[in-house]
Amino acid sequence: MRKVGVAILGLGVVGGGTYKMLTEHREFYQKTQGIDIVIENVLERNKEKALALGVQENKIAANIAEICSNPDVDIVIEVMGGVEPAKTFVLSALNAGKSVVTSNKELFCKYSYELEKAAKKNNCGLFFEASCVGGVPVIRALLDNLQGNKVLSMMGIINGTTNYILTKMTDEGASYEEVLKEAQRLGYAEANPTADVEGYDAAYKLSILSSLAFHTKIPFSRIYREGITNITAEDIQYGKQLGYTLKLLAIGKNTDDGIEVRVHPTYIKSGHPLASVKDSYNAVYITGDCVEDVMLYGRGAGAMPTASAIVGDVIYCATHPTFRYSTFKNTEDADPSTKFIDNFKSAYYLRLNAHDKAGVLAKVSSIFSRHNISVAQMIQEDDGAADGRVPLVFITHQTKEKSILKAVEDIKETNEIADVISVIRVVS
Ligand code: HSE
Numbered sequence: 001m002r003k004v005g006v007a008i009l010g011l012g013v014v015g016g017g018t019y020k021m022l023t024e025h026r027e028f029y030q031k032t033q034g035i036d037i038v039i040e041n042v043l044e045r046n047k048e049k050a051l052a053l054g055v056q057e058n059k060i061a062a063n064i065a066e067i068c069s070n071p072d073v074d075i076v077i078e079v080m081g082g083v084e085p086a087k088t089f090v091l092s093a094l095n096a097g098k099s100v101v102t103s104n105k106e107l108f109c110k111y112s113y114e115l116e117k118a119a120k121k122n123n124c125g126l127f128f129e130a131s132c133v134g135g136v137p138v139i140r141a142l143l144d145n146l147q148g149n150k151v152l153s154m155m156g157i158i159n160g161t162t163n164y165i166l167t168k169m170t171d172e173g174a175s176y177e178e179v180l181k182e183a184q185r186l187g188y189a190e191a192n193p194t195a196d197v198e199g200y201d202a203a204y205k206l207s208i209l210s211s212l213a214f215h216t217k218i219p220f221s222r223i224y225r226e227g228i229t230n231i232t233a234e235d236i237q238y239g240k241q242l243g244y245t246l247k248l249l250a251i252g253k254n255t256d257d258g259i260e261v262r263v264h265p266t267y268i269k270s271g272h273p274l275a276s277v278k279d280s281y282n283a284v285y286i287t288g289d290c291v292e293d294v295m296l297y298g299r300g301a302g303a304m305p306t307a308s309a310i311v312g313d314v315i316y317c318a319t320h321p322t323f324r325y326s327t328f329k330n331t332e333d334a335d336p337s338t339k340f341i342d343n344f345k346s347a348y349y350l351r352l353n354a355h356d357k358a359g360v361l362a363k364v365s366s367i368f369s370r371h372n373i374s375v376a377q378m379i380q381e382d383d384g385a386a387d388g389r390v391p392l393v394f395i396t397h398q399t400k401e402k403s404i405l406k407a408v409e410d411i412k413e414t415n416e417i418a419d420v421i422s423v424i425r426v427v428s
Helices: 013-024 026-033 047-053 064-068 086-095 105-121 138-144 160-172 176-185 200-214 233-241 303-319 360-370 401-413
Strands: 002-009 035-043 075-078 099-102 151-157 244-255 258-269 281-288 292-299 345-355 375-380 389-396 418-427
Touching: 002 013, 002 064, 002 303, 013 026, 013 035, 013 047, 013 303, 026 035, 026 303, 035 064, 035 303, 064 086, 075 086, 075 303, 086 099, 086 105, 099 105, 099 303, 105 200, 138 200, 138 281, 138 292, 151 200, 160 176, 160 233, 160 244, 160 281, 200 244, 200 258, 233 244, 233 345, 233 389, 233 418, 244 418, 345 360, 345 401, 360 375, 360 389, 360 401, 389 418, 401 418
Parallel strands: 002 035, 002 075, 075 099, 258 418
Antiparallel strands: 151 244, 151 281, 244 258, 281 292, 345 389, 345 418, 375 389
């Protein structure tokens, strides 16, 4: 039986899961895939951790050079995360003729051009299913199944930490700060949660997924990004009253006018399939011109779900010697012919804190009208606020981003009206 030698760089949560999956399923892959996947090396600074997992001492490499020069290693699995030293290690492996399977979204998002160039030069494979949405096989779906479609749009809940936080805020009415602390205590959120809660993690993934979906490089720098740190329990509750659920959505659209790519908190109709994606689960909702709507759902992180994506790539790499790279036009930066839309169309949720007196609503309406914004839904509540102010909540029909921003500026300047508390985009 053909032997496939692998090395694992990093035995953290995902590396540990991958080690376990490959060792426990070794015979299963012999039977089902006709290959014997053997872990030839691991690279892990914490030797005790490696030994505790069952790695034999002589398999623990001292450095990347040892792995690169080991003729028994065919595929290097990079599960270290971060840009360096992962980038140097991956390039060393490719230049030594090893194929690479990586789960590193930041590395692939920022340096896929350089990595792919090295892979092609050395006739090695480069696989990255685990970089986006953990165990959910969205990359393979885009590469190997939906590629006959023009993908018109994709909307994804592609960050589990923020979905967990927003779900708790929605179901329990808790504040962002309370839920974040609980999520950190339970290990769902990192001690430094910035990458997740500010939307960087989702933007890296959207850059990769939209490049594949739209067949051209969509650099991270072109993605509009806004996190969930300013979201309040009040906004979530008002959204609920109006029939919407708040999610951190990654949105990519390919229209006749160009491509738009953005990550931000978004209200979606509570009956939309994405609204039912709760806790730390992820989902991607793709619309193709022929297939229509497809939704992929599952675990976007975690040891074994992410290991599932990695091992899938290892098997694919070992059994598909001629299909080895991404299929988008992987230029260093965006192709000059790609047109991006910044002033995109959306519906909007606006919450104002308004003076409770005659003419306020008329004034707000006149500002909306000046910017050609039409109101679809509204809540005006007399909550008996001691300062004489009341919440005023609007959902608009579709308008342009710049129009809403100008209207918000005008409302802010009109002292007698109101404070603008929140502006949140809505998928209508
Ligand atoms: N931190 C990510 C999340 C998982 O919360 O979804 C890895 O991308």
